Each structure stands twice: as structure tokens, then as C-alpha cells.
Amino acid sequence: MAVPKEAVWDRDPHTAAKHDLLKRYLEAWAPILLSRKDVITYAEGFAGAGIYKQGEPGSPVIAYDVFAGALHRYPKRMRVILMEEDPRRVRELEHQMALARSRHTDHIAKRLTVDIQEGDFHPALLEKLRSVGALGQPLFVLLDSFGGPDIPYSLLHELGHQRGTEVMVTFGPTFLTRFAKKDEGYRQRGDEAFGNQEWQTVFQQPSSHKFTFLREQYRGTLRQAGFTHTLYFEMVDEGGRLLYLLFGTQHELGLEKMKDAMWKVDPSYGVRYRDPRDAKQQMLELELEPNTAPLRRILRDFVSEAPDGRTVLELQRYALLETVYRPTQVIKVVRQLRDSGVVTTGPGAITNKTRVTMATAAPEPSPSAEQEALW
Structure with a gap:
């Protein structure tokens, strides 16, 4: 001004x-x-x-x-x-x-x-x-x-x-x-x-x-x-x-x-x-239910870079230091990625110690599918 x-x-x-x-x-x-x-x-x-x-x-x-x-x-x-x-x-x-x-x-x-x-x-x-x-x-x-x-x-x-x-x-x-x-x-x-x-x-x-x-x-x-x-x-x-x-x-x-x-x-x-790590540079509005589609893309790419995958604790620290998102939002996003077949985790509840790896032939979600996953 x-x-x-x-x-x-x-x-x-x-x-x-x-x-x-x-x-x-x-x-x-x-x-x-x-x-x-x-x-x-x-x-x-x-x-x-x-x-x-x-x-x-x-x-x-x-x-x-x-x-x-x-x-x-x-x-x-x-x-x-x-x-x-x-x-x-x-x-x-x-x-x-x-x-x-x-x-x-x-x-x-x-x-x-x-x-x-x-x-x-x-x-x-x-x-x-x-x-x-x-x-x-x-x-x-x-x-x-x-x-x-x-x-x-x-x-x-x-x-x-x-x-x-x-x-x-x-x-x-x-x-x-x-x-x-x-x-x-x-x-x-x-x-x-x-x-x-x-x-x-x-x-x-x-x-x-x-x-x-x-x-x-x-x-x-x-x-x-x-x-x-x-x-x-x-x-x-x-x-x-x-x-x-x-x-x-x-x-x-x-x-x-x-x-x-x-x-x-x-x-x-x-x-x-915007999240500087998001390749699509999607504009994020502050909303009651935060738009985590960019975080899903970011964490998917981060996991894919490690042959043995990443622990949830590693993903939380990466989200804290490298993105606009909070560590507390990571577990929900990992669950969404697992449910959509993009990543795999061990059996049971997802915790800080859970190891996340890419699924074999992980699907590439369409923009419309990503948007539907938010609500």
C-alpha cells in the first residue's frame, strides 16, 4: 500500500x-x-x-x-x-x-x-x-x-x-x-x-x-x-x-x-x-478443511526418491522444514496415499515409526481424483 x-x-x-x-x-x-x-x-x-x-x-x-x-x-x-x-x-x-x-x-x-x-x-x-x-x-x-x-x-x-x-x-x-x-x-x-x-x-x-x-x-x-x-x-x-x-x-x-x-x-x-515445493504451484486458500493435495504430491515425490522409503517421522520433519504444511497433517495424507494405492505401509495404525514405500506401479492420480479426495 x-x-x-x-x-x-x-x-x-x-x-x-x-x-x-x-x-x-x-x-x-x-x-x-x-x-x-x-x-x-x-x-x-x-x-x-x-x-x-x-x-x-x-x-x-x-x-x-x-x-x-x-x-x-x-x-x-x-x-x-x-x-x-x-x-x-x-x-x-x-x-x-x-x-x-x-x-x-x-x-x-x-x-x-x-x-x-x-x-x-x-x-x-x-x-x-x-x-x-x-x-x-x-x-x-x-x-x-x-x-x-x-x-x-x-x-x-x-x-x-x-x-x-x-x-x-x-x-x-x-x-x-x-x-x-x-x-x-x-x-x-x-x-x-x-x-x-x-x-x-x-x-x-x-x-x-x-x-x-x-x-x-x-x-x-x-x-x-x-x-x-x-x-x-x-x-x-x-x-x-x-x-x-x-x-x-x-x-x-x-x-x-x-x-x-x-x-x-x-x-x-x-x-x-503457495508451497514452493509444489510443482503445480497450486494456490492455497485458508479453509476449514485445508487443501492437502500439494502435500500429497510433495510427499509422494519425497518417498519415491528413497529406494527403501521413508519413515513417517522423516516425512513430518520434511513437511516442517521444506513445505508450508504442519507435521500434524502428515499422517492423514499418508493414509490417503495408502488408500489410493500410491504408497504402502506396514500393517496396523500409522505412527511416527511407520515406514512408507512406493507401491509397485503406483497410480498417477488425476487432478479430479485429487480434488475429490479432499472432501
């Missing part, structure tokens, strides 16, 4: 989806880390005003309320660090955070500190995190800009090489594909965001592949920065403009919890995604 000129603006459905995802993830993230550490930190580089025109809470307020709830169970401490460059939004943010604090007891508020900084987020955010000792400790950084590319690779690299840091980054490919080829300034911003010039190969890609190419290049940027595991969420606004939300972590548990959150986001918000 374009940068709003107003201090407070209308919240679009896709912002609501981001907030739903963020809330669900932080509700899992905070208790896990508070059970292990004495202090954890949450930071935002583009905090906004903390509220939208119709009174909906912004991400800083959502995060604060989640953390206050978690601190009722754990006698620990949390830091919230918020950066915002627009002075009008800073004033409103201070007001909204004061209101959030007033909803909780003084005992909680004393252990949940809020530090609001006015100014450009970089390098000020990194300097602030370093000064309070947050680097190297559990840290979640939300870099939710208006699409950019606004996040320099140097910041991601510094964060990614600190153990315990996770990031959620907004990335919009439109400006790079529309303007960067002829505009040196945009190309330079792209170089700074990706950390190299390899992304400029996008200009030689077919139009239909440009966005996907940039998305995968940016996932590579996150991995190069030190975030060994990445997920992406594809959002399209009312005007058809596409925006990616990317998550980076070093920990498999964080990846698993983010997947749990993404599959629970309200489908009315318009979030969708």
Missing part, C-alpha cells in the same frame, strides 16, 4: 490478517520463552500510531496485551521497543500505549517496559537493541513497512547472526518490477535490501514469474542473513496489489509455531499462499 499521509488511517483486511497472525504467534512465543528466560524483547521498526480509524488496535497494542497476559503466569520481565519516524504517530502511539498499560495492574506494568523512539528505524533500532542488551537474547522483531523494499540487508544480517532472534518482514515486489529497471535509485534500494545484485536478474524473467522470483530471492536473503528457516505469506489487497510477509527464525520450534498460527488465520482476511 502507499504510505498514508494521515497520522491514523483505515485498516485494510490484509493488515487485519497480519495482526491475526502476529497475535496467534506471540501467544505461543511469549510463554515458551518466558518459561526459560528472565527477560525477552519485542521490537518494531515501523510502529505506526497504535490504532486505526475505526478503533482497531495496532500491532504494538496487540503485542502489549498478549505479553501482559503471559506475565500473569510467569514472574519474568519483557521489553517492548517501538520505532516510528512520524511525530504525529509517535504522540498517538504514546497515548495508545498508556491506555494499554492502564488496562493491566501496576504489578504487570512494572515488568513490561515500553520504550518509544521517534526517528528513522535504522540504525537507531539496532543501536537501541544493543544498548539494552537485547541482542543475543530472545528477541522478536517486526519490520512491517509499507512494502518497500525498506529493510537494509545489513540490519537483517546483524539480527540473523544473534542467537534467539526472529523477524517478520514485509516485502513488496511491485516497485522493483515496475520502476527499478529504469530508476537507479530503486535499483540501489534493491541492492541494499537483498545484499547483492543477483535480484536484478528479475528483469530477464517472464512477467508471470517476476514476483515469485523476487520472493524466492528474498527468502534466500533471509537465509544468508542467518535465518535458517523461512516462511512466507502472500497477501493481495483490494486493488490487486501483492505483498509478501516473510518470517525468519533459527529454530524449528519457532517454525512449527508460526505454521500453527498461519493455518488458523481467519480466512475472511484474504490470506493465501
Whole structure:
């Protein structure tokens, strides 16, 4: 979306989806880390005003309320660090955070500190995190800009090489594909965001592949920065403009919890995604009954690559690390593959230890048969 000129603006459905995802993830993230550490930190580089025109809470307020709830169970401490460059939004943010604090007891508020900084987020955010000792400790950084590319690779690299840091980054490919080829300034911003010039190969890609190419290049940027595991969420606004939300972590548990959150986001918000391992690149909508046809294709191919087959535990870990799906969805899919004659398993119930092998002359399911198997 374009940068709003107003201090407070209308919240679009896709912002609501981001907030739903963020809330669900932080509700899992905070208790896990508070059970292990004495202090954890949450930071935002583009905090906004903390509220939208119709009174909906912004991400800083959502995060604060989640953390206050978690601190009722754990006698620990949390830091919230918020950066915002627009002075009008800073004033409103201070007001909204004061209101959030007033909803909780003084005992909680004393252990949940809020530090609001006015100014450009970089390098000020990194300097602030370093000064309070947050680097190297559990840290979640939300870099939710208006699409950019606004996040320099140097910041991601510094964060990614600190153990315990996770990031959620907004990335919009439109400006790079529309303007960067002829505009040196945009190309330079792209170089700074990706950390190299390899992304400029996008200009030689077919139009239909440009966005996907940039998305995968940016996932590579996150991995190069030190975030060994990445997920992406594809959002399209009312005007058809596409925006990616990317998550980076070093920990498999964080990846698993983010997947749990993404599959629970309200489908009315318009979030969708594709699995990068799916050869057909089928678009997946969030639904009450998830579409697992791509996972069936992916696991079938993975099993076929091993002469002795794979255990269910191997398939679950592959689903976690290499697909958008959750490990808990694997056993059901294996059962579907076995019932359709594609794979074989040992007798009895399917468990983590069950070995899955390709059936002799396994049938190739038709698209219509795959679709019917979903319902």
C-alpha cells in the first residue's frame, strides 16, 4: 500500500490478517520463552500510531496485551521497543500505549517496559537493541513497512547472526518490477535490501514469474542473513496489489509455531499462499478443511526418491522444514496415499515409526481424483 499521509488511517483486511497472525504467534512465543528466560524483547521498526480509524488496535497494542497476559503466569520481565519516524504517530502511539498499560495492574506494568523512539528505524533500532542488551537474547522483531523494499540487508544480517532472534518482514515486489529497471535509485534500494545484485536478474524473467522470483530471492536473503528457516505469506489487497510477509527464525520450534498460527488465520482476511515445493504451484486458500493435495504430491515425490522409503517421522520433519504444511497433517495424507494405492505401509495404525514405500506401479492420480479426495 502507499504510505498514508494521515497520522491514523483505515485498516485494510490484509493488515487485519497480519495482526491475526502476529497475535496467534506471540501467544505461543511469549510463554515458551518466558518459561526459560528472565527477560525477552519485542521490537518494531515501523510502529505506526497504535490504532486505526475505526478503533482497531495496532500491532504494538496487540503485542502489549498478549505479553501482559503471559506475565500473569510467569514472574519474568519483557521489553517492548517501538520505532516510528512520524511525530504525529509517535504522540498517538504514546497515548495508545498508556491506555494499554492502564488496562493491566501496576504489578504487570512494572515488568513490561515500553520504550518509544521517534526517528528513522535504522540504525537507531539496532543501536537501541544493543544498548539494552537485547541482542543475543530472545528477541522478536517486526519490520512491517509499507512494502518497500525498506529493510537494509545489513540490519537483517546483524539480527540473523544473534542467537534467539526472529523477524517478520514485509516485502513488496511491485516497485522493483515496475520502476527499478529504469530508476537507479530503486535499483540501489534493491541492492541494499537483498545484499547483492543477483535480484536484478528479475528483469530477464517472464512477467508471470517476476514476483515469485523476487520472493524466492528474498527468502534466500533471509537465509544468508542467518535465518535458517523461512516462511512466507502472500497477501493481495483490494486493488490487486501483492505483498509478501516473510518470517525468519533459527529454530524449528519457532517454525512449527508460526505454521500453527498461519493455518488458523481467519480466512475472511484474504490470506493465501503457495508451497514452493509444489510443482503445480497450486494456490492455497485458508479453509476449514485445508487443501492437502500439494502435500500429497510433495510427499509422494519425497518417498519415491528413497529406494527403501521413508519413515513417517522423516516425512513430518520434511513437511516442517521444506513445505508450508504442519507435521500434524502428515499422517492423514499418508493414509490417503495408502488408500489410493500410491504408497504402502506396514500393517496396523500409522505412527511416527511407520515406514512408507512406493507401491509397485503406483497410480498417477488425476487432478479430479485429487480434488475429490479432499472432501
